[in-house]
Amino acid sequence: MKNYFSAYSCVKTIFVLVIIISFNLNAQNSPFGIVVHGGAGTILKSNMTPELEQQYSEKLTEAITAGYEILKNSGTSLDAAEKVINILEDSPLFNAGKGAVFTNAGTNELDAAIMDGKTLKAGAVGGVKHIKNPISLARMVMEQSKHVLLTGDGAETFAKENGMELVPAEYFRTERRWKQLQDAKAKEDSLKQKKGALPLNDEQKYGTVGCVALDKSGNLAAATSTGGTTNKRWGRVGDTPIIGAGTYANNSTCAVSATGTGEFFIRAVVAHDISALMEYKGMSVQQAADEVVMNKLPKINGDGGVIAIDNKGNIAMPFNTSGMYRAYIDNDGNVVVKIYKE
């Protein structure tokens, strides 16, 4: 009887070990991937210095590498996406976090959103002024509240109540962005005299950052963070914190993060439309992203781009502007950074 049990235990142990090993082997072989953007717009090589190009390239490489390491070590796509965005938010190069543009009132008002493709849970913040890493507050909204979108002072009260440290408004003051505001206002004044429209140059307009990731467990996540547009007023909120417009993730299809003139991305419900084209029309992630960015958006004069990754790890990065800061990891595990059209 004792032998019988012992044999049984032995078989059971071997069985469990085989399961664990095959699960791990499976996880080792599971596809995973990550894509990052740092904004789309009229980014021309003729306007760029080699030094600035290198700065962007290095920061994008640092960010995507940090996210990739998390995924490689079987971390979650949410952790990877948040980490990537944190690094870009902390850099003055991008229009998010530290490098956010100024509003007409001379303040910095930040928006961010994150979405979990497994649960369809989402968190977003709009118009926060004292949050160093808005994407981490968006995640806190998703995980620590029953809400999706918190705005303004209220969102900051929520942050404080949940132990997040606020930073003084001066943290976001960079001379480059301050000068952009003055330039925008001067241009506005001169155009007002001419009763013309009020276009912004692209450097003042773009620079939103985003990340989409697939982890080894097959879970997708999308994250986007922005300072909006230079000289914005009236509490304007763009597409970034709007789930379905600038940010969306759904394990059954894809994860998407957008960048561009937000109003058009809201009207076209860009991120969810890409998911819907995959789910309901059977398009690939490349076909769906191309259809929305290269065909539908231009019909309403919407300019910008998206990054997307599907639940098999296939990626797409279409944009209808002259450039989009973007990075991905190729099949050999190497970081590839691109800025201009191919």
Added chain:
Amino acid sequence: MKNYFSAYSCVKTIFVLVIIISFNLNAQNSPFGIVVHGGAGTILKSNMTPELEQQYSEKLTEAITAGYEILKNSGTSLDAAEKVINILEDSPLFNAGKGAVFTNAGTNELDAAIMDGKTLKAGAVGGVKHIKNPISLARMVMEQSKHVLLTGDGAETFAKENGMELVPAEYFRTERRWKQLQDAKAKEDSLKQKKGALPLNDEQKYGTVGCVALDKSGNLAAATSTGGTTNKRWGRVGDTPIIGAGTYANNSTCAVSATGTGEFFIRAVVAHDISALMEYKGMSVQQAADEVVMNKLPKINGDGGVIAIDNKGNIAMPFNTSGMYRAYIDNDGNVVVKIYKE
């Protein structure tokens, strides 16, 4: 030669007249329609008095009749939808405009959105405190700015700059809603001591108003207005002003206005998903609305309903709660008001 011209002129005049008459006949026969909701929730006959039932019924009838008259006289779906919502916003019965619920801070913070199915243009406001008719401000954002979503004090500055009169905060104070806030806080305190969740009763939660319309020119419009949820805090914004979630219109498919627990409607991108199921899977408006409200939303515990109308005038009004205040015009031109499940 003179006779020739005279004959030619005569033929031309007759030709133009025939065109004008057939165009008008065509417009006379063009399908048009309108649907209204006043919120979904646990609305039980056992909790209702005949007097209150009649008040709701009369106000919904007044509102939809006003919208219907506009459409019958070849007015636009945007004008009809705005007019309907204005009437409901001015009534203390519904959780929008005058009857808005109170936030945790004892303020009233209103959200609204409107969308034009012809141009895919949209306007929305979030967290405004001194706007008598938020839907009219949303329309002003759509038509007088290049933005879609304006929030908080900034949205009110925009209103003032465009000549809209602000009302004092006291305008929104109704004793019924004030008592609901006190009840919600008392319940919260007692639940905090028990460390439980913080559920709201439905009367405090619902009452959003919405309208979808198709005009004789084949143009769809959707409009939604709300005070959000009683005792809300942290600058919470629900699905109402989120294009694609609580409000969406697209001439190629349908117009949708939603009501329910907003967070779930944002996560499910409800209004755009109904449109996408029609456009990409060929579903009817009834099938698509049922699929999202009766199948997809319950899977993430989302409770509420939608009203929808397609570009032929077919309507759907599914809800997964015990009731939804709703009204439509039947084929004979009669107003039909319903509150409970059939």
